[in-house]
Amino acid sequence: MHKKTENLINLDRQYLWHPFTQMKTWLACDPVVIESGDGFYLIDTEGNRYIDAISSLWCNVHGHRVKKIDDAIKDQLDKIAHSTLLGLAQTKSIELAEKLVAITPKNLQKVFYSDSGATSVEIALKIAYQYYQNQGQKRNKFIALGQSYHGDTIGSVSVGGIELFHSIFKPMLFDTYFVPAPFPYRFDGTAEECKKFTLDKIEETLKKHSDSIAALIVEPLVQGAAGIIVHPKGFLKETRALTKKYDTILITDEVATGFGKTGKMFACEIEQIEPDIMCLAKGITAGYLPLAATLTTQKIFDAFLGNPDDFKTFYHGHTYTGNALGCAAALASLELFEENKILESLSAKIDLIADYLKKISSLNFVGNTRQRGMMTGIEIVKDKQTKKSFDYEKFIGAKLCAAMRSKGVMLRPLSDVIVLMPPIAINLDTLKKLLDILYDTIKNDLPKIVK
Ligand SMILES: *Cc1c(COP(=O)(O)O)cnc(C)c1O
DSSP states (O other): OOHHHHHHHHHHHHHOOOTTOOHHHHHTSOOOOEEEEEBTEEEETTOOEEEETTHHHHTOSSOBSOHHHHHHHHHHHHHOSOOOSSSOOOHHHHHHHHHHHHHSOTTEEEEEEESSHHHHHHHHHHHHHHHHHTTTOOOOEEEEETTOOOOSSHHHHHTOOOHHHHGGGGGGSOOEEEEOOOOGGGSSSOHHHHHHHHHHHHHHHHHHHGGGEEEEEEOSSEESTTTOEEOOTTHHHHHHHHHHHTTOEEEEEOTTTTTTTTSSSSHHHHTTOOOSEEEEOGGGGTTSSOOEEEEEEHHHHHTTOSOGGGOOOOOOOOTTTTOHHHHHHHHHHHHHHHHTTHHHHHHHHHHHHHHHHHHHTTSTTEEEEEEETTEEEEEEOSBTTTTBOOOGGGOHHHHHHHHHHTTTEEOEEETTEEEEOOOTTOOHHHHHHHHHHHHHIIIIIHHHHHO
């Protein structure tokens, strides 16, 4: 190891606290220190190259150091990096809002900016709540799915259903009605029955509490952080129908699914639904800068109009709301979607992943493979028949990813689910290389790891 790397690791150990990380474990290992990027590769301080197989936590779209985005940010830097949207308008935030309204479902007409997925969800929840308050209705409850993930701020955690992350904070949270996620692999019955089971629970909850429910929030089609739970076909469309029937706002959190990951620009397009509120973050700037947007309908927006002393104003904002550098990066990314025909290029890659999953699913210890577009989960289990998982303390998923790292693939598991989410613009050659390493490691290294 080079002296420079050693120094950096020591400083990291001395000064940093990493997210979602048991720091005792961290302090006992030598982390990879990333210094640069090159297309779909990350490069560490030792000069090792790794395929960025989780797109730098699900946000990178076109790769790293993409000239057009780099230049757009540099150009914007020559004008201004940031100015506030509180009381002022700003060129790039206007241009981007027009584009976002044009590419999202057509009922979405207004863009409220913030800076992370969690804040985009906080904003959605607060808008839904105040929308009813402004009309004299007291609706302060939400419906969410079990094992859902919407970010780590208190409001987002309140609608989150991942026990491992969320249960410790329970006493701090507001009440939410949770219905079980439609997760066919862990359901005793067919996918159709699984879907119906959840839909019935949703309808029951809506029927019983409809005048106190402000919104139902859902990750459309795929629950990412739960381990790539892919919902049964039609679930989203029927959920939309139920929220309409009981006159409740539907919030779709497209923070993970947005910007091409499901095969279309947005997951909502696949089941042709229009949500009342949509949350966007992660891929919005192609993984360059922190920016988020919450989109709403004209009807919701109009419910906040009034004289200042009507107190209908939405009193919410962040210092970096609508940051100009972030908006410039987002605009360049959207141009690249068109120039490089990114969406049109996806089906060949999606098919290639599906081909490999067929082979992978027959390997030992592979309980279930799940794919929706470029989002893939491979669930490792102790017993394929009973679907019994390995003990948590065995850290099988983490060890498997470590084995792939030494072969030049950077992955991060969710417990024992290996999550594959490369930048969607990845070329077929690099994707194939990544899938070969994945197949080889599950076939040859996993049996030794589980011993
Ligand atoms: C990642 C994620 C979030 C949180 O986004 P941050 O930018 O990390 O706050 C919210 N919802 C979903 C579905 C996500 O995948």
